[in-house]
Amino acid sequence: MRAEEREEIVRHPLLAACQAETLDLLLQGAFVQRFPAHTQLTREGEKADFLYAVLSGAIELAASWLDRETTIAVIGPPHTFIVAAVALDRLYLQSARVLEPSRILMLPAAPIRKAMRTDAGFATAIAEEMANAYRNVAQELKNQKLRTSLERLANWLVHRDKETGGGHRFIIPFEKKILAARLGMAPEALSRAFATLVKYDVRIDGATVVVKDWAALEKLAHPDPLIDDETI
Amino acid sequence: MRAEEREEIVRHPLLAACQAETLDLLLQGAFVQRFPAHTQLTREGEKADFLYAVLSGAIELAASWLDRETTIAVIGPPHTFIVAAVALDRLYLQSARVLEPSRILMLPAAPIRKAMRTDAGFATAIAEEMANAYRNVAQELKNQKLRTSLERLANWLVHRDKETGGGHRFIIPFEKKILAARLGMAPEALSRAFATLVKYDVRIDGATVVVKDWAALEKLAHPDPLIDDETI
DNA sequence: CGACGAATTGAGTTCACTCAACTGGGGTGG
């Protein structure tokens, strides 16, 4: 690993509270790599031998059963993925695919488990990262079980708008079929849902969304911090 | 706290790897209490001021939005709940209700966060508990997004049968409407799903389930360790 | 015995899926 890379990585939330010796141990076999879109980083069912952290770009976590597949989450910087499998030395429950060209930090799993046992700062950082991950899936499960697909889409739009600065005009940052899977619906259902949203003055042109009547959309979405806010 | 209680609690997986000073700190304001069924222990949106561990009994975690409500999970010994909210000092995302008379260990939140920062063994135990919780919700999300309600029921039956010793005859340990909410369906839909399972030679009488043709049920359920096994 | 809540059954409707056909760029190669 190059010195300037090390500089950067040491400031990562996961490593910032580490003791110096822990850092040395962790960064021994670590490396940073760029991956092009569509790269498959992990496959569900494989042994967890790396912890991945997204430095830039976006990663899709997907899961399958029989011949069906769905998207569990989309991860951006500075978050990690499959940290739970690493901490427990178990199998990945999800596959990870690169959505857009990404820089990824890869940390070997065994030193992580070892470091947790000796460095409370690091173990706490791992616990906090995992707590966030837990809350995000729990929120997603609520989203999924309590809302219809139109409501999920409306809330995704509200959320995305806030994320991009609240200009009521933004682009969808990945393919619509991935958005559909993320929202738990068929691609056709997403198309029809967008068509339905025209009634609420939401205009869509390609990947660009314009919300003309914010109040109407928000009334439909009824966003709830306990489901929609990443840090509440 | 009584001495024999302390004896018991100190062996709990969450505390077994603690340093002695950490234990003292944690158990300072801790107590064990019995709760009758239907007690509400936490409400979603409240500040997290206790970590709860189930010593015996069963707890339902529920969440709501507008006028809808659903069950997120059912927790039994020796697991904890709302550990993520405690670790991050945030709001509970779920309400917890006592399903059957239960003994609960309650640990004040502030000492937990403090102890994590100084005791690597404890922080690791918290991280591992949380990793399990994460994997369980992630599995539940897969279950929810990838399976129909009939398939979810079939898998719940398979799972419950294994849990109770594989005798192909067991009881449903709580009300059917809670099972329905757990499986993400309306109570009426659960009734009809049971009716459908008669075709697969599953007999149901009150809370008692008898599986006459195990192969048929398993073929329908297609259980997958990456969704259905708690520790893979 | 009556009362209450849980569970089932019935009927109708809505939601969301599948399958299929069609549209509209973007890219490739003749």
Place this chain on the structure above:
DNA sequence: CCACCCCAGTTGAGTGAACTCAATTCGTCG
């Protein structure tokens, strides 16, 4: 440079899954 293809996305039609509302049965407890 244009024709073609390919894939994402849309649109249409039909089906099935699962919900709501309502009525009925069942079991338990006072």
